[in-house]
Amino acid sequence: MSDSTHDTRINALEAGIASGRLSRRDVFRRGAALGLGAAAMGGLLGARPAGAADKVKLTLLTHWGTKEQKDPMDKIIAEYTKANPDVTIDHQTVTFDQLLNRITTGQLGGAAPDIYHFYNLWMPDFIGSNLLATPPADVTGNIKSAYSEGTVGGASYKGTTWGYPTEVDLYQLIYNKKLFQAAGVEKAPETWDELKAAAEKLTVKDSAGKVTQAGFMLLPSWDSGVVHPFTSLLWSNGGQYVASDYSKALFNEQPGVETLQLQLDMIKAKTAILSTNLANDADFESGRAAMTIMANWWGATLRASKIGMENVGVAQIPHTAGHQPVALQYEWLWGVSQTSKNQDAAWKFLTWLNSPRSEGTSSPMGDFLTSALNAIPGRTSDQKAHEAVLNDPFVKPFVEAAPTARSEPIIPGAQEIKTALEKQIEAAWYGQKPGPDALSAAAKQADSILKEKG
Amino acid sequence: MGTSAATSGATTLVRTRRRRLNRRALAGYAFVSPALVFLLVFALFPFLFTLWVSIHDWNMLTPIGTMPFRGLDNYRYLLNEDPLFRQTFKNTVYFTVGNVGLSVILALGLALLLNSPIKLRPFWRAAFFAPYITAPVAIAIVWRNILDPDYGLANGVLAQFGVPAQPFLSGLNQAMPSMIAVAIWQGIGYYMIIFLAGLQAIPADLYDAAKLDGAGAWTLFRSITVPLLRPTMLFVIVINTLNSLQVFDLPYVLTQGGPVNQTNTLVFYMFNTAFKFLRMGRATGMAVMLFLVILVMTLIQLRLLREKE
Incomplete structure (x- = not known):
């Protein structure tokens, strides 16, 4: 019996007595029923602390x-719940590898959290499955x-903004100043020609060759x-990843072929290595590679290494004549579950x-x-x-x-296309197939995925 | 009257016996019912559900009841249009043949050695068995460090002999053999113990009799050990084949399927298809096909080895 039903019945009882329509027996019988109902409800609610019935529980x-x-995120949450005692927030965490699982x-087990923090590449699948709630107009405007x-x-x-962006990651050319x-x-090289020339100068061989x-480090696997x-190099060569209507892949067109050829030329000239160290970064940290293209989050790893941050330089993505450097950007965002009963x-x-906490200050998320x-926080x-x-x-x-960066293409089947492209590029790097063939094979797979999921 | 009384008595006796039998049967069913329920819930239902999902398209984000029906599309795609499925299948067969073949030979060799009176025998037995009871992921992490091209122990040892550093886990032709080597090291102790048990079950008087007839070591091995070890060998081959066909932890931790899918196995690809690409229909299709492959291979192995018995 809900609170409102109970109140309605008491009101009806009072009205009945007042109008004289109810006999003493009726009043007794109905009063007893109400008493039992109230006792049952009291028993159900009795285990909860006073006021808990009004509390909203959010799962994050x-x-x-x-x-x-x-710990810092929990501290921020505690700050909010202290100011909003009617809200409790349960912060659940998993590793990145396990997040999608x-x-x-x-979602399957009916234990979906109210709030997700997720990689933007997953958006098409989430939205296609009606997982995310559309933000209210004021949130979108904000x-x-x-x-x-x-x-x-x-x-x-698809024309809708789905949540608050948080962490923004961009790719740039990172180089070892000492080796330079x-x-x-x-x-630092600004153009592809300069990149090739610098890589050649920076490559050192022993007497056995x-x-x-x-000079340059590529990161397979x-x-x-x-x-x-x-993709950063492709865009800086005027190329496109996919058509704007998501109908087909375009990374296999001439700019893409030239991009892959740039990498293959450097591999052939032995000025670029496929980082054989599984940690992928040890070759750069230890000075066995002078340049690579990586994201800003790598800074934390570099800081913890022995390379010395004074020896690390960052430059724009090298580009070709007539084109501008374009960095690939990806991000994370907060979204609210469609199934949440506490969306507001x-x-x-x-x-x-x-x-922002106040004018000119950071938001709690920015601090975190x-x-x-x-x-890098996304909020300006x-x-x-x-x-x-x-x-x-x-x-x-x-x-x-950041202002000129382009978002990683958020397209249907994005992860699958990305993996297909990765495997084909690697096949070209390892000499299993020519560059154009590898890109065509990846594009064929991508087109099939886009056709099916688009 | 007397006859009818006798008949009636016999009928009552039969009924009583039947009742007792029924009660015993009921008691039997009661005893097996927990196991039966367990089997239904945790084996039969998942299997049937896997079959059901494999003929649908499902990304695990939508309710089960709304899965679009795809018929045999997932199977058709995997068999006709997915080059990676074919490659991962070949990789899995490569891994299985290498692992099973070498494991059986090496485990048998070790068992023969450790069945003979050598010094510190219990220690060696325990030492070879230890990797089997170590967590596979821990083993993979340790081996990833041993095989590290720059700082790994393996290349350090090779360097002492003037051999250049080898890209054990990142070389196109070395990654799978390296993974097989790790798998053998991991499982050999278990198979060795099984062979040891088999060897110790062979009556010693057979060897004694053969020796009296002048049989040498090779003849003893070929004519007594191998034939009498056949059931043990059958068990080892079947179990090792089943485990190898389902290998997941080693590519997951050691190589992530690389380089260029050279160590991408069927189950690792299945995992990625399900949980990375959110294509549960195709992943379960792979699971069903792997089940059929395992079933057929097991039946063939059982038949071949039993025929020889």
Whole structure:
């Protein structure tokens, strides 16, 4: 029996007595029934603390499970629940590898969280499956006015913005200044020709012709390590990843073939290595590779290594004549579950989390991203509020590239297409097939996926 | 009257016996029912559900009841249009043949060695068995470090002999043999123990009698050990084949299927198809086909080895 039903019955009883329509027996019988109902309800509710009936419980799912990440986020959550005692928030975490699994199993088992923090590449699948709630108009307006166009684009799919962007990651050319100096390379390469020339100068071979120091490092066996640098170079050569209507892949057209050929030329000339170290970064950290294309989050790894950040330089993606450097950007965002019964409360919390505490200050999320994650916050005002942090020589070039960066293509079957492209590019790198054939094979797979899922 | 009384008595006796039998049968069913329920819930239902999903398109984000029906499309795609399915199948066969073949030979060799009176025998037996009871993921992580091209112990040892550093896990032609080597190291202790049990079950007087007839070591092995070990060998081959066809942990931790899918096995591809590409229909299609392959191979192995018995 719900509270409202109970109240309605008491009112009816009172009205009945007042009008004289109910006999004493009726009053006794109905009163007893009401008493039993109230007792039953009291028993049900008795186990809960006073006022708990009005509390809203939100479940939050993130991949920030390490102590260094979870504790600061929990502190922020505690700040919110203290100011909003009617809300409790359960922060659940899993590793990044398990995040998608947890989302799918939660959805299947009816244990879906209210709020997700997720990789924007998963949006097409989530939206196609009606997993995400459409944000209210005020939230959408807030996002569109407070974040850069590229960042809003990364949180949008099919014309709708689906949540608050958080961590933004961009790809740039990262190089070892010490090795540059030793090789007499005065500045970071800006064009493809300069990249090839610098890689050649920076390559050192021993007397047996074995490469002991490579000019450039490619990162096989990791989809983002292969595809993100390739796409950055592709865009900086005027190419496209897919057609704007998602109807077909375009990375196999001439600019794409030239991009892959650039990498193959460097592999053939032995000025680029396929990083054989499974950690993928040890070759750069230990000085066996002078340049690579990587994301800003790598800064935390480099800082923890022995390379010395004063020796690490960051430059724009090398481009070809007539084109501009374009960095690939991907991001994470907060979204609310379509099945959440507390969508309003969820959006209210997210709005608080992502809004400046006061004029000119950072949002709690901005504080978290810059301190606990060493990441670039997507919100423009957060970037300004954390200018000192973002002015770090390693981070600054990434922030400066953000306005012209392009979001990783958010397309149906994005992950599958990305993996197909990765495998085919690797096949070309390892000499299993010519570059154009590899890209055509990847495009054929991509077209089939786009046709099916698009 | 007397006859009818006798008949009636006999009928009652039969009825009583039947009742007792029924009661005993009921008791039997009661005893097996937990196992039966367990089997239905955790084996039969998942199997039937897998079959059901394999003829649908499902990304695990939509309710089960709304899965679009695809008929045999998933199977058709895997068999006709998916080059990676064919490659991962070949890789799995390569891994299975290499692992089973070498494991059986090496485990038998070890068992023969450790069945003979050598020094520190219990220690060696325990040492060879230890990897089997170690967590596979821990083993894979340790071996990933041993086989690291720059800092790994393996290349360190090779360097002492002037051999250049080898890309064990990232070389196109070396990754799968390296993975097989790790698998053999991991499982050999278990198979060795099974062979040891088999060897110890062979009556010693058979060897003694053969020796009296002048049989040498090779003849003893060929004419007594191998024939009498055949059931053990059958067990080892079948179990090892089943395990090898389902290998997942090693590619997952050691290579992520690379380089260029050279170590991508069927179950690892199935995992990625299901949980990375969210194509549960195709992944379950693969699971059904793998089940059929395992079933057929097991039946063939059983038949071949039993025929020889």
